[in-house]
Amino acid sequence: MTETTLADVERALDRAADLETAEAVSVLRTARQDVRDLATDPDVDEERRAELETRLEQRIREVRERDAYDGGLGAAMNLDEDEAP
Structure with a gap:
């Protein structure tokens, strides 16, 4: 079994944008x-790991x-729409 690296986690973060x-x-x-499991690895840059965890x-x-952001935001910004506040 191969161990996950911070680079692997970053790729997963990028890939999730398209899902x-x-x-x-x-x-x-x-x-x-x-990334949490990597916290116990002494070879991992802790600052980078913590930063990545926060981003995740x-x-x-x-x-x-x-989905909630996509729902009513357009109507609020386009006052010609019937759903505008």
Whole structure:
């Protein structure tokens, strides 16, 4: 079994941008667990690892709320629409 690297986690983070919500969240959660598992590896740059973990947390929240952002934002910005506030 090969060990996951920070570069592998970064690739998963990038790949999740092109996935549907459920699959993206799954990929990001797996990557988050991988990056957490790397916390005990003395050869891993802890600052980079922690930074990547934070990015994953943020991205998971963004993806989970992506549909909510897409819903009414356009109507609020386009006052000609019937749904505008």
